[in-house]
Amino acid sequence: QVTLKESGPVLVKPTETLTLTCTVSGFSLSNGRMGVSWIRQPPGKALEWLAHIFSNDEKSYSTSLKSRLTISKDTSKSQVVLTMTNVDPVDTATYYCARISQRTVTTYDAFDIWGQGTMVTVSS
Amino acid sequence: DIQMTQSPSSLSAYVGDRVTITCRASQTISSFLNWYQLKPGNAPKLVIYAASSLQTGVPSRFRGSGSGTDFTLTISSLQPEDFATYFCQQSYSTPITFGQGTRLEI
Numbered sequence: 001q002v003t004l005k006e007s008g009p010v011l012v013k014p015t016e017t018l019t020l021t022c023t024v025s026g027f028s029l030s031n032g033r034m035g036v037s038w039i040r041q042p043p044g045k046a047l048e049w050l051a052h053i054f055s056n057d058e059k060s061y062s063t064s065l066k067s068r069l070t071i072s073k074d075t076s077k078s079q080v081v082l083t084m085t086n087v088d089p090v091d092t093a094t095y096y097c098a099r100i101s102q103r104t105v106t107t108y109d110a111f112d113i114w115g116q117g118t119m120v121t122v123s124s
Numbered sequence: 125d126i127q128m129t130q131s132p133s134s135l136s137a138y139v140g141d142r143v144t145i146t147c148r149a150s151q152t153i154s155s156f157l158n159w160y161q162l163k164p165g166n167a168p169k170l171v172i173y174a175a176s177s178l179q180t181g182v183p184s185r186f187r188g189s190g191s192g193t194d195f196t197l198t199i200s201s202l203q204p205e206d207f208a209t210y211f212c213q214q215s216y217s218t219p220i221t222f223g224q225g226t227r228l229e230i
Contacts, residue, residue, distance in 0.1 A: 037220070047160075047168070047211050049220040060218040063125055096168065100215075103156075108215040110158035110173035117167065 022097030130223030
């Protein structure tokens with residue numbers, strides 16, 4: 001059974017760095033086509049894709065957040081970590097990780113399995 | 125970035141109704157279009173992938189269609205469990221982008 005589980009702080013202060021961890025099971029981060037994305041949803045707003053990483057260490061980031069995000073993986077721990085620097089109250093959201101696979105070099109399949117999400121509030 | 129325009133933003137319907145949600149991409153995305161269902165407190169659920177393929181376990185009353193830039197999600201004979209928010213998403217290229225969502229209300 002494939003599962004993903006997000007973990008991280010519930011509350012973060014403005015200007016701090018947010019670190020989120022996605023722990024996966026049921027599939028390997030060393031599988032050539034498999035990867036993990038981070039996606040968030042601010043309260044009452046749309047889903048927003050943040051970043052993804054694949055087994056070959058290919059990474060991609062949201063255009064608007066690229067300068068603040070870093071995604072990495074630890075295959076031995078089956079974990080994907082997302083860091084976001086200089087957080088602001090607008091970063092308050094539920095953060096999800098989801099499994100994705102690569103169809104071709106530039107195209108992807110759907111997010112077929114999602115974690116339950118973790119709510120992060122940015123406030124002083 | 126590819127922009128995804130979804131409509132309507134909200135929709136009221138009755139159990140048993142047929143509803144259609146549309147999604148338009150700002151450039152061609154072939155059939156790399158997926159639909160998700162979100163309910164409060166639950167993990168998002170993949171409903172339709174590759175524009176028209178039904179995800180395993182999803183009832184056949186859900187149907188997706190379209191290619192290129194214009195896509196639709198149709199739910200025939202709405203059931204109480206179908207009232208949720210639906211998002212379209214393109215997986216044609218990065219950055220991956222979502223529509224603004226459609227809230228389906230009883």
